[in-house]
Amino acid sequence: MPSEARNLRRIRCLNMSSEGNVTMKTVTYLEAMREAMDEELARDETVFLLGEDIGPQGGVFGSTRGLLEKYGPRRVRQTPISECAIIGAACGASLVGTRPVAEIMYFDFVAIGMDQIFSQVGKLRYMSNGQMTLPLVIRTQCGGGRGKGPQHSSSTEAWFVHSPGIKVAMPSTPGDVKGLLKTAIRDDAPVLFIENSFLYNTKGEVSEEECLIPFGQADVKREGTDVTIVATSAMVQLALVAAESLKELDISAEVIDPRTLVPLDMDTILRSVAKTNRAVIVHEAFTRCGVGAEIAARLMEEAYDDLDAPVARVGGLEVPMPFAQSLEEQVMPSVTKIVKQARAVCYR
Amino acid sequence: MKTPMKFEMLQTMLIVRAFENRVKKLYMEGVIRGTVHLSTGMEGVSVGACMALRPDDYITSTHRGHGHCIAKGVALKPMLAEVLGRATGLCGGRGGTMHLFDVPRGVMGTIGVVGGGIPVATGIGVGIQQLGQSRVVLCFMGDGATNQGAFHEALNLGSTWKLPVLYLIENNLVGDTTPLKEVVNIEDLADRAGAYGIPGVVVDGNDVLAVHRAVEEAASRARGGEGPTLLECKTYRWEGHHLGDPCVYRTREEVDEWRRRCPIKRFAQALIDDQSLTSEALGALEKEAEARLDEAEEYALGSPEPSPDTVLEYV
Numbered sequence: 001m002p003s004e005a006r007n008l009r010r011i012r013c014l015n016m017s018s019e020g021n022v023t024m025k026t027v028t029y030l031e032a033m034r035e036a037m038d039e040e041l042a043r044d045e046t047v048f049l050l051g052e053d054i055g056p057q058g059g060v061f062g063s064t065r066g067l068l069e070k071y072g073p074r075r076v077r078q079t080p081i082s083e084c085a086i087i088g089a090a091c092g093a094s095l096v097g098t099r100p101v102a103e104i105m106y107f108d109f110v111a112i113g114m115d116q117i118f119s120q121v122g123k124l125r126y127m128s129n130g131q132m133t134l135p136l137v138i139r140t141q142c143g144g145g146r147g148k149g150p151q152h153s154s155s156t157e158a159w160f161v162h163s164p165g166i167k168v169a170m171p172s173t174p175g176d177v178k179g180l181l182k183t184a185i186r187d188d189a190p191v192l193f194i195e196n197s198f199l200y201n202t203k204g205e206v207s208e209e210e211c212l213i214p215f216g217q218a219d220v221k222r223e224g225t226d227v228t229i230v231a232t233s234a235m236v237q238l239a240l241v242a243a244e245s246l247k248e249l250d251i252s253a254e255v256i257d258p259r260t261l262v263p264l265d266m267d268t269i270l271r272s273v274a275k276t277n278r279a280v281i282v283h284e285a286f287t288r289c290g291v292g293a294e295i296a297a298r299l300m301e302e303a304y305d306d307l308d309a310p311v312a313r314v315g316g317l318e319v320p321m322p323f324a325q326s327l328e329e330q331v332m333p334s335v336t337k338i339v340k341q342a343r344a345v346c347y348r
Numbered sequence: 349m350k351t352p353m354k355f356e357m358l359q360t361m362l363i364v365r366a367f368e369n370r371v372k373k374l375y376m377e378g379v380i381r382g383t384v385h386l387s388t389g390m391e392g393v394s395v396g397a398c399m400a401l402r403p404d405d406y407i408t409s410t411h412r413g414h415g416h417c418i419a420k421g422v423a424l425k426p427m428l429a430e431v432l433g434r435a436t437g438l439c440g441g442r443g444g445t446m447h448l449f450d451v452p453r454g455v456m457g458t459i460g461v462v463g464g465g466i467p468v469a470t471g472i473g474v475g476i477q478q479l480g481q482s483r484v485v486l487c488f489m490g491d492g493a494t495n496q497g498a499f500h501e502a503l504n505l506g507s508t509w510k511l512p513v514l515y516l517i518e519n520n521l522v523g524d525t526t527p528l529k530e531v532v533n534i535e536d537l538a539d540r541a542g543a544y545g546i547p548g549v550v551v552d553g554n555d556v557l558a559v560h561r562a563v564e565e566a567a568s569r570a571r572g573g574e575g576p577t578l579l580e581c582k583t584y585r586w587e588g589h590h591l592g593d594p595c596v597y598r599t600r601e602e603v604d605e606w607r608r609r610c611p612i613k614r615f616a617q618a619l620i621d622d623q624s625l626t627s628e629a630l631g632a633l634e635k636e637a638e639a640r641l642d643e644a645e646e647y648a649l650g651s652p653e654p655s656p657d658t659v660l661e662y663v
């Protein structure tokens with residue numbers, strides 16, 4: 001990360017806390033998530049967790065390890081394999097003064113609770129004319145590239161971005177996951193919080209002090225002047241690698257991670273495109289009707305005069321994620337594909 | 349039951365066991381990607397159940413489906429090749445261990461979403477009924493799957509429409525890391541049948557003949573138009589939930605206790621006791637199972653990965 005960006009991050013954290021000096025420490029994405037939940041459980045006794053296998057094992061990926069021992073079975077509730085009831089229970093409990101954090105093991109299984117999200121969680125506040133608030137978080141993890149096959153690899157964030165009443169976060173670094181998860185838990189609106197298990201073991205800096213990251217604030221992960229690459233979740237890492245290769249071709253790429261898709265910080269993207277005049281949008285989800293389609297449309301509407309080339313998109317192929325490595329690699333976005341599109345919009 | 353049939357059952361159980369052990373070995377060697385769920389120790393259920401079906405009957409299965417597929421007649425070579433993600437696999441490498449399909453053998457899919465197969469099986473039952481066929485569909489599910497809403501909707505429909513569906517629970521006492529007794533309020537899952545007005549039967553899943561009898565009876569009921577049966581086969585998985593599971597939720601003693609109740613040993617011993625099998629003959633069957641897995645392994649390892657240009661086919 002360029003030092004300017006790091007300083008900016010520190011300043012943001014400083015603004016949030018009244019402390020003087022912010023010291024940073026290095027943790028994994030998974031540890032950062034665990035810290036966020038731990039801190040919020042400790043801070044607010046209305047916060048509780050529910051989900052499959054989150055108890056003694058601490059979740060199948062380990063994100064809740066140690067929390068049952070620390071907070072007991074009332075606050076770390078291990079559930080049956082019942083995604084509809086998990087999401088519904090979080091919804092109901094949120095209506096009466098608690099702050100549930102539900103874990104759905106894989107993004108694919110969120111579909112089982114889809115009615116609860118789409119027609120209940122997303123609509124109750126509006127339908128009740130604001131009588132109800134739903135301070136709940138649904139955590140899940142997305143993504144392919146791990147040989148998990150067609151039913152454990154999906155990235156369907158666009159479904160929820162396309163639904164009313166739900167905020168959607170998709171963090172890519174330990175610092176972001178921690179700061180955003182804490183914000184999500186404190187938010188009075190329902191949040192779908194999409195992690196990426198591919199990132200769980202990646203390391204990064206988090207602040208030693210309390211650090212909340214507001215929703216709707218994109219992060220410039222790398223500054224550049226020739227092309228803007230907007231990337232989400234695990235694709236941010238690929239975009240950063242792509243930016244390095246582009247440098248060798250004398251193309252200076254700016255990499256922006258929106259971090260939250262609802263709300264979406266278009267201002268940061270627009271500012272960047274005003275400078276670079278070119279944009280490539282990268283996500284693992286299908287290109288067709290993916291979040292990139294929305295961002296591209298917004299660029300067309302709001303930055304038409306800034307653009308020197310059509311906005312390009314890099315996304316997963318429009319198939320279920322195949323199991324075999326040779327096929328999965330074909331489906332997934334790659335550094336090569338990103339470089340190719342970035343060169344294309346630069347006419348190079 | 350005639351002795352040759354019993355021999356075939358024993359042999360199939362040995363092959364399932366050998367298959368699972370071979371998959372474990374290949375996984376440890378890093379040849380298999382993703383998450384692998386083995387059914388070692390549960391051969392009494394897969395073999396007892398599938399061998400009570402006719403070749404043109406259907407099954408749906410789960411993430412732990414290797415045994416079901418083999419017992420339903422899937423050939424070992426393309427099956428292992430699929431688990432390895434090869435072009436010669438059952439599904440050309442698209443599905444892998446959790447998504448095995450062999451339509452000619454009535455294997456309508458091992459399904460990776462827990463409970464996802466229950467409505468599908470019910471729909472296959474609807475289709476059979478529409479076509480006026482005498483087939484049945486057997487729906488394998490884990491104990492954990494019975495806590496999905498899909499279970500209720502499907503069983504209600506299946507029982508109301510008297511569909512030719514056999515709902516078979518492989519109750520291995522735990523779902524992933526969660527003991528069943530912590531997530532249900534009843535002792536026997538078969539009791540849930542009462543809510544649908546269908547028979548609920550508890551079976552010793554480590555007794556292959558008992559499973560076979562129970563499934564035969566349920567199938568003949570279903571073929572006779574009397575509707576579904578809910579079968580609960582109590583058994584145990586010897587391996588972790590998936591390969592690599594640290595198994596924090598159970599004790600070594602519990603595993604050892606169930607290993608002593610090995611369904612294969614138990615059946616083989618019964619055959620030896622009634623003098624229809626010698627230990628030499630058993631040894632020969634075991635060797636043969638290994639030899640067949642050697643061949644399958646050689647075939648799978650020698651097969652190419654699917655060609656990337658096929659990726660967009662069958663969308």
Ligand SMILES: Cc1ncc(C[n+]2csc(CCOP(=O)(O)OP(=O)(O)O)c2C)c(N)n1
Nearest residue numbers: 109412460461462490491492493522523524
């Ligand atoms: C809908 C859904 N939720 C969670 C999972 C993750 N998962 C895979 S297998 C499993 C446990 C299933 O338990 P059970 O149905 O009893 O079958 P068993 O593994 O014991 O054979 C879980 C939770 C999943 N695959 N699908």
